[in-house]
Amino acid sequence: MIAEKMKNMVANSSAIRAMFEEGNRLAEIYGAENVFDFSLGNPNVPAPEAVKKAIQDILEEEDPVALHGYTNSNCGYADVREAVADSLNARFGTGFEGKNIVMTVGAAGGLNVILKSLINPGDEVIAFAPYFGEYRSYTNNYDGVLVEISPNTADFQPKLEEFEQKITPKTKAVIINTPNNPTGIVYSEETIKKLAAIMEAKQKEYGTDIFLISDEPYRELVYDGAEIPYLTKYYANTIVGYSYSKSLSLPGERIGYLVIPDEVADSEEVLSAANVATRILGFVNAPTLQQKIVAKCLDEKTDISYYDRNREALYQGLRDCGFECIKPEGAFYLFVKSPVADEKEFCAAAKKYNLLIVPGSSFACPGYVRLAYCVSYETIVNSLPKFRELAKEYF
Amino acid sequence: MIAEKMKNMVANSSAIRAMFEEGNRLAEIYGAENVFDFSLGNPNVPAPEAVKKAIQDILEEEDPVALHGYTNSNCGYADVREAVADSLNARFGTGFEGKNIVMTVGAAGGLNVILKSLINPGDEVIAFAPYFGEYRSYTNNYDGVLVEISPNTADFQPKLEEFEQKITPKTKAVIINTPNNPTGIVYSEETIKKLAAIMEAKQKEYGTDIFLISDEPYRELVYDGAEIPYLTKYYANTIVGYSYSKSLSLPGERIGYLVIPDEVADSEEVLSAANVATRILGFVNAPTLQQKIVAKCLDEKTDISYYDRNREALYQGLRDCGFECIKPEGAFYLFVKSPVADEKEFCAAAKKYNLLIVPGSSFACPGYVRLAYCVSYETIVNSLPKFRELAKEYF
Numbered sequence: 001m002i003a004e005k006m007k008n009m010v011a012n013s014s015a016i017r018a019m020f021e022e023g024n025r026l027a028e029i030y031g032a033e034n035v036f037d038f039s040l041g042n043p044n045v046p047a048p049e050a051v052k053k054a055i056q057d058i059l060e061e062e063d064p065v066a067l068h069g070y071t072n073s074n075c076g077y078a079d080v081r082e083a084v085a086d087s088l089n090a091r092f093g094t095g096f097e098g099k100n101i102v103m104t105v106g107a108a109g110g111l112n113v114i115l116k117s118l119i120n121p122g123d124e125v126i127a128f129a130p131y132f133g134e135y136r137s138y139t140n141n142y143d144g145v146l147v148e149i150s151p152n153t154a155d156f157q158p159k160l161e162e163f164e165q166k167i168t169p170k171t172k173a174v175i176i177n178t179p180n181n182p183t184g185i186v187y188s189e190e191t192i193k194k195l196a197a198i199m200e201a202k203q204k205e206y207g208t209d210i211f212l213i214s215d216e217p218y219r220e221l222v223y224d225g226a227e228i229p230y231l232t233k234y235y236a237n238t239i240v241g242y243s244y245s246k247s248l249s250l251p252g253e254r255i256g257y258l259v260i261p262d263e264v265a266d267s268e269e270v271l272s273a274a275n276v277a278t279r280i281l282g283f284v285n286a287p288t289l290q291q292k293i294v295a296k297c298l299d300e301k302t303d304i305s306y307y308d309r310n311r312e313a314l315y316q317g318l319r320d321c322g323f324e325c326i327k328p329e330g331a332f333y334l335f336v337k338s339p340v341a342d343e344k345e346f347c348a349a350a351k352k353y354n355l356l357i358v359p360g361s362s363f364a365c366p367g368y369v370r371l372a373y374c375v376s377y378e379t380i381v382n383s384l385p386k387f388r389e390l391a392k393e394y395f
Numbered sequence: 396m397i398a399e400k401m402k403n404m405v406a407n408s409s410a411i412r413a414m415f416e417e418g419n420r421l422a423e424i425y426g427a428e429n430v431f432d433f434s435l436g437n438p439n440v441p442a443p444e445a446v447k448k449a450i451q452d453i454l455e456e457e458d459p460v461a462l463h464g465y466t467n468s469n470c471g472y473a474d475v476r477e478a479v480a481d482s483l484n485a486r487f488g489t490g491f492e493g494k495n496i497v498m499t500v501g502a503a504g505g506l507n508v509i510l511k512s513l514i515n516p517g518d519e520v521i522a523f524a525p526y527f528g529e530y531r532s533y534t535n536n537y538d539g540v541l542v543e544i545s546p547n548t549a550d551f552q553p554k555l556e557e558f559e560q561k562i563t564p565k566t567k568a569v570i571i572n573t574p575n576n577p578t579g580i581v582y583s584e585e586t587i588k589k590l591a592a593i594m595e596a597k598q599k600e601y602g603t604d605i606f607l608i609s610d611e612p613y614r615e616l617v618y619d620g621a622e623i624p625y626l627t628k629y630y631a632n633t634i635v636g637y638s639y640s641k642s643l644s645l646p647g648e649r650i651g652y653l654v655i656p657d658e659v660a661d662s663e664e665v666l667s668a669a670n671v672a673t674r675i676l677g678f679v680n681a682p683t684l685q686q687k688i689v690a691k692c693l694d695e696k697t698d699i700s701y702y703d704r705n706r707e708a709l710y711q712g713l714r715d716c717g718f719e720c721i722k723p724e725g726a727f728y729l730f731v732k733s734p735v736a737d738e739k740e741f742c743a744a745a746k747k748y749n750l751l752i753v754p755g756s757s758f759a760c761p762g763y764v765r766l767a768y769c770v771s772y773e774t775i776v777n778s779l780p781k782f783r784e785l786a787k788e789y790f
Contacts (some may be wrong), residue, residue: 001604001661002668003515005539010667019469046459057448064441068645072415100578103498104648105678114676116536120398121647137675141511142398209396250463252683254500267398272405273397278406280532282507287682288647316719 005146009137010047022355030354036383041181041332044304044391046302047249054296058289063113068370071285074278075271076257080295083259087298092230094261097336102258102274103286106251107217107243108243109278110258111138114213114239115173116281117273119144123172128158130335132215138384156185156326156335160194167202173211174199178228179218182363182370183335185309186222189229196235209265217256218242218331220301223308236263239270244294246332250304256292258268275316292353307332310373310380317384321391332374335360339394343369348391353386399479404532405576408503418751424678425740425749429492432751433766435648436576436727440701440769442644449691464686467679469673470666471498471652475690479652480755487625489656490547497653497669498681501646502638503642504610504673505653509634510568511606511676512668514539518567525730525760527576546760550662551721551730553576555589562597566604569594574613577765578730579706579723581617584624591630596753604632612638612651615696618703621724631658634665639689639728644697650685702727705768705775712779716786727769734789738764742790748781 002010019039026035058067067137071077078205082098090097104110109359111172119125121143127135139146147166154157158176176195178187187195199210214231219242222228232238243256260271285291314334315327324337338346343359343366350357350369360368373380397405414434422430446548453462466472477493484491496527499505506529514520516538524546542561547554553571571590573582582590589616594605609626614637617623627633638651655666673680680686709729710722719732731752739754739762755763768775783786 002512002664005515006671007670009671010664013671013674014667028677040465042465047463051463052454052459055450055454059447062446065439068442068446068647070435108674108677108679110677116399117397119547120400134675138677141675215652234471240646247461251465252463252680254679254682265569269397269405272409273401276408277403277405279408279503281676282503282533284503284649285647287649287685290682294606348534350654360665 001110005140011237018158021354024349026354033382034352035356036379038373038375039356039358040113041372041374042248042251043249043302043374044251044376045303048297048300048302050297050300051248055289055294057296058292062292066341067314068288071288071291074275074285075101076286077288077291079203081214083203083295083298088259091152092177094230094232096259096261099271100261102257102260102271102278104241104256104258104278105283105286106245106254106256106384107241108134109254109283109286110241110256111213111244112281113213113277113283114241114258115139115142115144116277117174117270118195118211120172122170124168124170126163126166126171126174127226128163128176129154130182130360130363131175132177133362133364135175139226142362148364150226156180157191158195160191160198161269163195164198165201167198167206167210169206171202171208171210173213175213177215179222181218181331181367182333183326184331184333185326186226186228186329189227190236192229192231199235203237211264212238214238214240215328216240217246220247221304221307221332222330223304223311230329232259232261232263237265239264246296247302248294248300251289253287254284255294307374310375310377313380314371314373317380318387321387322389322395323391332372334371334373335370336371338369339368341367343367350390351391355383355386357389400535408532414751417746421749422533428532428777430749430751431774431781433768433770434469434751434753436645436767436769437640438642438697438727438769439642439771440698443692443695443697444508445692446645446688447644450564450684452691457687466683466686468672469680470496471681472683472686475686476692478693479593483654484768487628488552489625489627491656493652495656497655498651498686499636499651499673500649500678500681501640502610502636503529503647504681505636505638505651505677505769506608506610507536507676508669508672508678509636509653510534510537510539511672512665513567513606514564517565519563519565521558521561521566521569523571523643524557525551525574525577525758525763526570527757528757528759529624530570532731537750542566551575551580551760552586553590555586555593558590559593559597560595562605564601564603566603566652567604570608572610573616574725575754576613576726577728579622579728580719580721581623581724581725585621587624587629594630598632605658607633609635611635612641615642616699616702616727617725617751618699618725620708622663627654627656627658631661634659643689643692643695644698645685648682648685652690658697672705704767705770705772708775710774711769712775713782716781716782717785717790728765729766729768731764731766733762733764736762738762748785750778751771752784
C-alpha cells in the first residue's frame with residue numbers, strides 16, 4: 001500500500017528498530033545496568049538549569065495567545081531571529097540581521113527546508129563519507145542525487161582531490177558536518193580554505209552556484225580548545241544549519257535555525273523559498289515556546305567536561321584493548337576500526353557482551369563502527385572489561 | 396537559484412505576505428484598533444489555564460534528559476500515544492491502541508507524513524472545493540495530483556455525483572475537512588455514509604485501496620450541539636489527522652497526531668512508513684514537552700462560547716447589511732458570497748474600510764470570501780459599521 005520510495009526505507013528502518021528492540025530485550029534479561037548501549041546520539045547531560053528557569057519566566061511574562069500562537073512569519077519570531085543574529089555576530093564577527101535567520105524544527109527540519117528550497121530533480125548533492133545517513137534520505141525527498149566522496153581513513157579529513165573531480169555542472173550543494181558525526185573529527189581552517197577555493201573555481205568553470213551547507217549540531221561540542229571556523233566567512237554561498245539538540249540538550253524539542261546570509265546568490269529569493277518550504281512541508285513554524293527559550297539561553301552551554309571525561313576514558317580504554325581509532329576533537333562519537341573487514345560481524349560479536357554499537361556502513365564507511373559516548377561515565381567504565389573480552393577474540 | 400517547484404509558490408506567497416504587510420501598514424496609519432483583520436486563523440482565545448499548570452508540573456515531575464530527549468520511537472512517547480488512544484476510545488467507542496497513534500508536528504505535519512507514506516508520483520488525491528489551499532502544496536510535495544470536486548454553493552455539502560465520477564484507478568486518497576475551513580460547514584452523518592459507500596464501491600470496482608484522510612483541526616469547535624461523526628467507524632481505510640492548534644489554542648507549538656487504525660489496509664506497513672516519514676522529513680518527533688502537555692490536557696476544551704458569540708454577531712451583522720452567507724456550524728470562519736463576480740475586487744473594496752478578508756480563490760472557490768472570526772468581540776462590533784458602508788456600494 002505504501003509509496004514505492006518508502007519501501008526500502010521501511011525495510012532498513014525495521015533493521016534499526018530491531019536493534020533497538022534487541023537492546024530492550026537484553027536490558028530485560030540482564031538488567032539495564034549490564035547493557036552498554038552506545039548506539040544512540042541522545043545527549044545524557046540534562047539541559048542547563050537556565051532552560052527550566054527560562055520556561056518558568058516565559059510562562060509568567062508572555063501573553064499566552066502570542067506565546068503559543070502562529071508566528072507572523074513562518075521563519076519565526078522577529079525578536080528571536082534578531083537575538084540569534086546578534087549572538088552570532090558577537091561570537092564570530094559576522095554581520096547577520098534577523099532576516100537572515102530562519103528558525104527551524106531542529107537541524108533535520110532546517111536541512112529539509114533548504115534542500116526543498118534549492119534542489120531540482122536530478123541535482124547532485126555531495127557528502128563526504130563517513131556521513132550522517134539521513135543526508136541521503138533528505139536529498140532523496142526532493143529527488144536529488146547524493147554523490148559520495150569516499151572516506152579518507154588516514155585522518156578522516158575530506159578527500160579534496162576526489163571532491164574536485166566529482167563536482168559537475170549538476171552539483172547544487174555540498175553538505176559538510178564539522179565536528180563530524182560519526183568520526184568526531186574537526187575540519188581544519190586549512191581544509192576549509194582549500195574546499196572553498198575548489199568550490200569557487202568550479203562555480204566559475206561551470207557558471208553555476210554551488211551551495212555549501214554546513215550542518216552544525218555539534219559546533220559547541222569541542223575539546224582541547226579546538227576552533228571551528230565559521231564557514232560563511234570563507235565562502236559566500238554558505239548556508240548554516242544549526243540545532244540546539246546537543247548544545248542545550250533539547251533534541252526532542254526540535255529547535256534550530258538556518259543562516260542564509262546576504263552574500264548567498266539570490267539570497268532574498270532563497271529566504272522566501274525557505275519561508276514557503278517551512279510552511280508547505282508542514283513545519284509551519286519552529287515550536288514557539290522553544291523559540292522563546294533558546295532566545296533566553298543563547299549564552300548557555302552544555303557541560304562539555306562531562307563528555308570530555310567520557311571521551312578520554314573510552315578512547316584510552318579501547319586503545320588499551322588494542323582497538324584502533326582517531327581521538328575525536330568534537331561531538332560525542334568515537335569511530336573505531338573494526339578488527340575484521342565485515343564490521344557487521346564485529347557488531348554482532350560485540351552484542352554477545354551486551355555492547356551495542358553501530359556499523360560504519362550506516363555512515364557509508366564499512367570496516368568501522370560508531371560508538372556514541374553520550375552515556376553515563378559508569379556505562380563507559382563498566383563496559384571496558386567487556387571490550388577487553390571482545391578484543392581477545394581478535395588480538 | 397531556487398527549485399523550479401518553488402518558484403510559483405514563492406510568487407504566490409509574496410502576495411499573501413504583501414497582504415499581511417498591508418495590514419501592518421494600515422495599523423500604523425489608522426491604529427491597530429481601527430484595522431479589522433479577518434484574514435488569519437490564529438485563535439485569539441488563550442490556551443486553557445490547565446496548559447500552564449501542566450507545563451509547571453511537568454518541569455517538576457519529569458527528568459529533563461527524558462523530557463527534552465528524542466523519543467524512542469519517531470511516533471512519540473508510548474505513554475502519550477496510549478493516553479490519546481484511550482481518550483478517543485472513551486469519547487467515540489473506538490478500539491485504538493497506542494500503536495495506532497503517531498504524534499505529529501501539528502495537523503500540517505501529520506498530513507505531510509501520511510501523504511509521504513502513501514503517494515507515488517502521479518497518484519491522485521481528491522479534495523472538495525472549497526478546501527484549505529495547502530492540500531494542493533502538500534500533495535505536490537510528493538508529486539501527487541490534486542483532483543478538485545467543484546463547490547456546491549447551495550449548502551457547501553460535498554458534490555457526491557461529481558466525486559463518484561472523478562474517482563479513478565489512480566485515486567489514492569480523499570481529503571475531507573469537517574468542520575470545514577473555509578465554510579464552517581459540518582458534513583452530516585448521511586453525507587459521510589454516502590461518501591463511504593461510494594468509496595467502498597470504487598475500491599471494489601478498481602481493486603484498489605482508497606484512503607479517506609480526515610483533517611480534523613476543528614473537531615472540537617462546533618456550535619448548537621452539532622455532532623461530528625468519527626470517520627473510522629464508517630469506512631475502514633480512514634486515517635485521521637488531528638491538531639491541538641485550535642482545541643487548546645496551541646497553533647505555534649506544532650502538536651497533533653495521526654490515527655492509523657488496524658482496519659486500514661496493510662496498517663502495520665503504513666504505520667512503519669509513517670514512522671520513517673516522520674524521521675526523514677525532518678520532524679524526527681513531535682516536540683516532546685508539547686506531547687507531555689497534551690497528554691495532561693486531553694479533557695480540556697477551548698472556550699467555544701467566545702467564538703459562538705463572535706459567530707452570531709458577525710453572521711447577523713453581515714446578513715443585516717444584505718450579504719449572503721451560510722451560518723457556520725463549526726470552526727471559526729464565515730464564507731460570504733461576494734456581491735460581485737470577481738471577489739478579489741470585493742476584497743480590494745473592503746480594504747478601503749480597513750476590512751481585511753481573504754478571496755475564495757485561495758480555497759478554489761472564487762466568488763466568495765473568507766472571514767476568520769477568531770478575533771476579539773470588539774473587532775467584530777466595531778467592524779460592522781464598516782461592513783455597512785461597504786454594503787452600500789453594492790446593495
